[in-house]
Amino acid sequence: MSAPLVAMFGVCKRFGAVTACDNLDLEIRAGEVLALLGENGAGKSTAMKVLYGFYRADAGEIRLDGKPVSFGSPREAMARGIGMVFQQFSLVPALSVLENLLAAYPAAPWLQFRGRARIAQALGWLERLAPALDPTRPVRELAVGERQLVELAKVLNLNARVVILDEPTSVLTPAETQRLYGFIRSLVAAGKAVVLITHKLADVAACADRIVVMRDGRAVDRALARDRTPEDLVEAMVGRDSLSVIAAPPPVHESAPVLEVRNLSANVQGTQIRDVSFAMAAGEILGIAGVSGNGQYALAETLAGLAPITGGDVVLEGVSLASCRRDGAISDRVAYIPERPLDNAVVADLDLGFNLALRRICMLRLFPDRRVMMEQADDLIRRFDVRPPQATLRAAALSGGNLQKLVIARELSDTHRVVIASYPTMGLDVLAAEAVYRSLFEQAACGACVIWISEDLDDLLAYAHRIAVIHGGRIVGIVRRQDASRQLIGRWMAGMEQGKAA
Amino acid sequence: MNGRLVPRLLYGIGGAAVFLVLSSVFLLAIGRPPLATLATMAVYAFGDGYSTSESLVKATPILLCALAVILPAHLGLITVGGEGQLYFGALLGTSVVVNFPGGPMVALLPAMLLLGALGGAVWSGIAAVLRTRCNVNETISTLLLNYIAVLLVDYAVYGGWKDAASLGWPATIQFPPAATVPSLFGTRVHLGLIVAVVAAVVLHVAVNFTRWGLGLKVLAGNRKVGAMVGLSFASNTLIVMALGGALAGFAGISETSAIQGRLQSGLSVGYGLTGFLVAWLSGQHFLRAVPIAIMIGGLIAAGDALQLYSKIPSASATILQGLLFAAALGSSGLLGRREERHG
Numbered sequence: 001m002s003a004p005l006v007a008m009f010g011v012c013k014r015f016g017a018v019t020a021c022d023n024l025d026l027e028i029r030a031g032e033v034l035a036l037l038g039e040n041g042a043g044k045s046t047a048m049k050v051l052y053g054f055y056r057a058d059a060g061e062i063r064l065d066g067k068p069v070s071f072g073s074p075r076e077a078m079a080r081g082i083g084m085v086f087q088q089f090s091l092v093p094a095l096s097v098l099e100n101l102l103a104a105y106p107a108a109p110w111l112q113f114r115g116r117a118r119i120a121q122a123l124g125w126l127e128r129l130a131p132a133l134d135p136t137r138p139v140r141e142l143a144v145g146e147r148q149l150v151e152l153a154k155v156l157n158l159n160a161r162v163v164i165l166d167e168p169t170s171v172l173t174p175a176e177t178q179r180l181y182g183f184i185r186s187l188v189a190a191g192k193a194v195v196l197i198t199h200k201l202a203d204v205a206a207c208a209d210r211i212v213v214m215r216d217g218r219a220v221d222r223a224l225a226r227d228r229t230p231e232d233l234v235e236a237m238v239g240r241d242s243l244s245v246i247a248a249p250p251p252v253h254e255s256a257p258v259l260e261v262r263n264l265s266a267n268v269q270g271t272q273i274r275d276v277s278f279a280m281a282a283g284e285i286l287g288i289a290g291v292s293g294n295g296q297y298a299l300a301e302t303l304a305g306l307a308p309i310t311g312g313d314v315v316l317e318g319v320s321l322a323s324c325r326r327d328g329a330i331s332d333r334v335a336y337i338p339e340r341p342l343d344n345a346v347v348a349d350l351d352l353g354f355n356l357a358l359r360r361i362c363m364l365r366l367f368p369d370r371r372v373m374m375e376q377a378d379d380l381i382r383r384f385d386v387r388p389p390q391a392t393l394r395a396a397a398l399s400g401g402n403l404q405k406l407v408i409a410r411e412l413s414d415t416h417r418v419v420i421a422s423y424p425t426m427g428l429d430v431l432a433a434e435a436v437y438r439s440l441f442e443q444a445a446c447g448a449c450v451i452w453i454s455e456d457l458d459d460l461l462a463y464a465h466r467i468a469v470i471h472g473g474r475i476v477g478i479v480r481r482q483d484a485s486r487q488l489i490g491r492w493m494a495g496m497e498q499g500k501a502a
Numbered sequence: 503m504n505g506r507l508v509p510r511l512l513y514g515i516g517g518a519a520v521f522l523v524l525s526s527v528f529l530l531a532i533g534r535p536p537l538a539t540l541a542t543m544a545v546y547a548f549g550d551g552y553s554t555s556e557s558l559v560k561a562t563p564i565l566l567c568a569l570a571v572i573l574p575a576h577l578g579l580i581t582v583g584g585e586g587q588l589y590f591g592a593l594l595g596t597s598v599v600v601n602f603p604g605g606p607m608v609a610l611l612p613a614m615l616l617l618g619a620l621g622g623a624v625w626s627g628i629a630a631v632l633r634t635r636c637n638v639n640e641t642i643s644t645l646l647l648n649y650i651a652v653l654l655v656d657y658a659v660y661g662g663w664k665d666a667a668s669l670g671w672p673a674t675i676q677f678p679p680a681a682t683v684p685s686l687f688g689t690r691v692h693l694g695l696i697v698a699v700v701a702a703v704v705l706h707v708a709v710n711f712t713r714w715g716l717g718l719k720v721l722a723g724n725r726k727v728g729a730m731v732g733l734s735f736a737s738n739t740l741i742v743m744a745l746g747g748a749l750a751g752f753a754g755i756s757e758t759s760a761i762q763g764r765l766q767s768g769l770s771v772g773y774g775l776t777g778f779l780v781a782w783l784s785g786q787h788f789l790r791a792v793p794i795a796i797m798i799g800g801l802i803a804a805g806d807a808l809q810l811y812s813k814i815p816s817a818s819a820t821i822l823q824g825l826l827f828a829a830a831l832g833s834s835g836l837l838g839r840r841e842e843r844h845g
Contacts, residue, residue: 306730336730345730347723354716361720362732364713 003066005030005193006051006082006162011060013046020046022217024060028162033184033194035208035225037201039237039429043217044197045087048164052084053077083160085151087167087400093140097150098122100139104154126153129183143293145176156187163187164195169203170426174455174493175291181206199237199429201230213237234430246434248463249441252284258317259418259449261303265311268298273473275312280449285441286478287464288453291493295473296453297339300422303451304336316417332359335411335443339422339453341400345407348396352386353377355395356410384409385435401428405436412439415446422453437463457486471495521829525822532818539814543822546807547800553807554800555689559761561799562691563588563770565698566753567777568784568791569705570626570746574640575786576709577735577742578722583629583644584750585774586651587622591751592758593655594621596765599681600663600674607680614681615755622751623744625651630743634736640743648774656767663765673766683760694756699792701749706788718742750774771802779827798823 004027013021020043028034036044050057053071062069064080071077074084091100101122123135130149139147148168155163165184169177184194184207196203204211204225211228213221213236221228221236257279264276273295280286290296301307303314305321314321316333338344346355356377357364377391386398386405398406408424421440425433441463444450454460460467461484468478469492477492526536548554567584574581595618602610625647632638656672665675685692709715718738721728725735753773758765780798784790805819 304730343724343726345727347720347727349723350719354719358720358727358731361713361717364716366712366714368713368716 004028005065007063007066008047008051009061009063011047011050011062012058013043013050013055014058019217021050021057024214024217024219026212026219028193028195029210030161030193031188031191032209033188033196033207035204035211036195036197036214037199037204037211037233037237038214039199039431042214042237044214045166046217047214048084048166048195048197051077051162052082052164054084078158078160081159081161082164083155083158083162084164085148085155085166085168087170089147089151091139091147091150091154094138096136096138097126097133097142098135100150101126101135101154101157104157122157125156126150129153145172145292148172149180160192162193162195164197166197167199168196169198169200174457201233204233205230237430246437246441246463249283249285249444249465252281252465255281258282258447260315261312262315263312264302264309264314266298266302266307266309268301268307271295271298271473273298273302273470276473276475277312278468278475278478280451282447282449283444284466285444285450285452285464287460287467288451288470289455289457289460289467289489289493290470292455294470296422296470298473299470300336300338300420300451300453303418304334304338304420305331306336333417335414335416335419335448337404337407337411337419337421337424339426341403341407342396345410346395346403349394351392351394352381352398352406353391355406356380356391359410380409380413381406383413384439385432400426401432404428405432408436408439412443415443416448419443419448419450420453421450423455424452425454425456425459457489461486461489469493516833517830520833521826524825524829528818528821528825532814534814539808539812542812543801543804543808543819546804546811552689553803555687555691556806557796557800557803558691558695559689559799560802561796562694562698563753563757563773564776564780564798565702565791565795566694566749567774568780568795569698569701569777569788570622570750570753571778571781572784572786572788572791573705573709573746573749574739574742575781576715576718576722577738579633579739579742580641581626581629581644581743581746582641582775582778583626583647583747584753584777585770585772586644586648587625587747587750588754588757588770588774589648589651589655590625590754591618591620591622591747592754592765592769593651593658594618594624594751595755596658596663596674596758599677599759603675603678603681605680610678610680611683614759615683615752618755619748619752622747622749622754624747625751626743626747627740630740633743634739655765655769659765659767665764671766673764676764677759681759682763683756685760690761692756692760694753694760697752697756698749698795702788702792709788750777776802776823779831783827783830798826801826 006028008024008026011021011024012019024047026047036048038044046055049055051062053074053076056072069080071080092103095103098119102118126133126135126149129152130146133146133149139150142150168180172180184196187194196208198204208225211221211223211225211233212219213233215237259280261276261278265272265274276299278286288296288299298307302309342348347358353374357373374391381389381391384405386402386409395403395406404424404426405428412419419440424436424440428436440450440452452460452464461481464481466478466480467484467489468475469489470476471493472495476495479488525540529536529539546553547557567588570584570587571581595614598610598614598617626644629640629643629647632643633640659672659674663674665673683692683694686695709718717728717733720731721733721735721738728735754769758769762769776798780791780795783794801819801823805816805822808814808819809816
């Protein structure tokens with residue numbers, strides 16, 4: 001085996017009292033995918049940010065090509081061929097894809113000097129990554145998955161030899177994920193080293209050569225991918241024998257529908273939903289599957305009552321939503337966990353206490369009692385394991401996964417008639433996702449209609465009572481769990497076949 | 503918040519040092535001993551009872567106009583319309599006096615002040631409605647409305663409201679005592695100062711400790727989430743703009759009535775824009791705006807005195823004022839950026 005391209009010895013990184021990275025040894029080899037596996041907060045991202053020059057290590061040594069290096073900034077790391085694609089992208093939304101790619105070169109911002117050769121060079125990788133993407137489109141119009149590919153092209157343009165991907169599949173559709181896996185394999189075949197930071201076993205199974213499992217800042221297991229079963233890896237990640245399996249929610253009793261959606265049409269930020277109809281009994285969990293960008297967001301916002309209905313109606317317990325709605329305000333009978341919580345569900349500049357009290361803001365006293373608010377917040381934070389557990393922290397200080405937990409704490413701490421959850425476990429590790437599923441299913445057990453939009457077909461197939469597939473803004477089919485299969489749902493998702501409502 | 507006290511002190515010290523250097527360079531350039539001149543100015547501003555009272559007179563409209571900027575800023579709105587609201591408030595308030603000059607004080611004075619405040623609220627409300635209905639940027643609309651209000655006052659005092667007895671001087675009739683805002687302690691300091699300080703305290707409490715203030719923070723931080731929990735950006739925009747405008751309008755009518763005694767062209771010497779700068783210097787903080795407005799009032803009053811007694815053109819006080827703003831805003835901006843980078 002060749003000498004490692006990058007070797008890290010005894011790297012430590014502390015943030016105050018927290019040791020994010022504890023005496024970590026790591027080797028990254030050319031022509032190999034290293035999966036860095038672990039739960040949220042295990043220190044995977046921190047370790048790689050130290051390598052990328054984003055953080056400076058408190059102790060330890062990093063060798064590149066056998067020589068000790070110390071990067072003071074990502075720019076230096078970049079110059080030596082180490083590139084990283086973050087969970088939060090660093091693209092300029094107002095600029096086009098091409099302009100973003102050009103601006104990444106060290107010679108930027110001299111954008112006006114863009115000769116044909118430079119443009120061809122900048123677009124080279126993008127054409128291989130996303131052939132269908134029009135480089136003149138502004139980045140703000142792109143879906144998250146497309147943005148990630150642009151970000152990746154940006155890194156590759158700078159001749160990165162080591163490409164670090166931070167949770168790349170958490171924002172991608174199944175098809176995009178498959179394409180990314182293929183692309184990662186081809187990068188490795190071309191002699192590059194890829195580090196895949198992930199908490200998904202599917203990622204590991206699909207394209208890892210070697211695995212390092214991290215827990216609490218330490219590498220707890222290192223092995224070749226083919227030597228480990230998924231059970232081994234989960235055990236290493238969570239540090240206990242087995243996950244308690246969540247019982248599938250019991251079947252619902254046949255009853256008159258509580259929630260009826262009739263020929264619903266709406267237009268939310270340019271995405272349409274058309275003629276959506278379904279009915280739900282109390283306690284039912286309806287999974288909504290689909291390739292992202294096919295109207296899931298529009299459907300969720302409309303059902304939550306946040307977007308105007310252009311046709312049809314939503315009837316909850318005999319009352320029409322279209323007729324009795326305060327302008328844009330969410331009804332207290334509906335809980336809503338939107339996608340992208342930072343944009344859609346929290347106020348980043350306010351502290352956790354305020355954010356947890358947001359739903360009740362119009363019912364607070366004229367002079368709200370801060371102490372009571374904070375006590376209630378502390379309680380919710382403890383129950384839903386939001387970290388760090390400080391109600392006075394600004395919401396912007398939380399990681400994506402903890403932000404998600406914060407929103408879930410606010411929305412699911414009371415019982416509601418309808419629960420709409422868009423990608424509720426996005427960015428969460430196994431344990432946290434399990435807790436979210438529990439609260440979601442608890443709502444159903446208390447009689448709520450749970451509308452669960454997800455990209456995780458396996459989870460939908462395991463837990464939802466029925467699964468609806470959305471394509472092009474229409475529900476193309478609804479199927480009971482026991483009649484569903486991956487193949488059927490996959491065909492519906494691709495829009496190849498029209499199903500029948502079940 | 504203790505952790506933020508030190509950098510704030512640093513801004514203060516840094517800003518003062520930069521101002522000292524800049525003003526010394528300027529005073530040396532016009533051939534004046536820098537430290538002695540600055541010391542003289544301090545004496546002219548706050549050296550005795552009379553000069554202090556004159557500084558407070560200048561500070562009153564400035565503080566009111568600053569509050570008119572700070573309140574909308576808490577909803578994320580940037581208005582520069584203090585000047586226009588001040589003028590239009592003065593115009594509407596004066597209309598009462600011009601039409602009923604012989605009215606009894608108990609009716610005339612409240613009607614005049616109320617209409618003055620209403621004028622400012624309407625002027626600011628126009629920008630608010632444009633913002634919420636047509637999505638017109640409030641900074642641009644308030645800026646342009648300034649010019650219209652100033653010219654409307656000119657139109658009135660050069661036209662129909664010109665006092666025949668003033669020998670062609672463009673001004674209305676002298677306000678009767680029944681329409682004169684009462685002054686305090688036998689000085690020219692008037693009721694407006696008390697109103698301004700009380701307004702600052704009330705707004706501070708309302709914005710920082712009430713449900714309404716919390717709603718403003720939510721809307722300023724994430725309008726979509728605000729709408730989701732039942733808060734209306736449109737009605738809150740109207741409320742903060744109208745309230746702010748009312749304060750600026752009150753500044754206009756009280757200045758006209760108590761200080762100038764009649765409505766005339768050029769009634770404000772940039773109080774509206776000075777108020778805007780005070781608002782930014784205070785970090786959009788109602789209570790901090792009070793001492794800053796008084797300090798700036800002192801600087802302006804001292805400039806007048808300098809011209810009178812030391813034969814230094816009063817424009818130099820305006821220049822010094824500009825240097826002070828540049829130093830304070832520049833140093834807080836620079837230190838703020840450092841903090842961000844290390845934080």
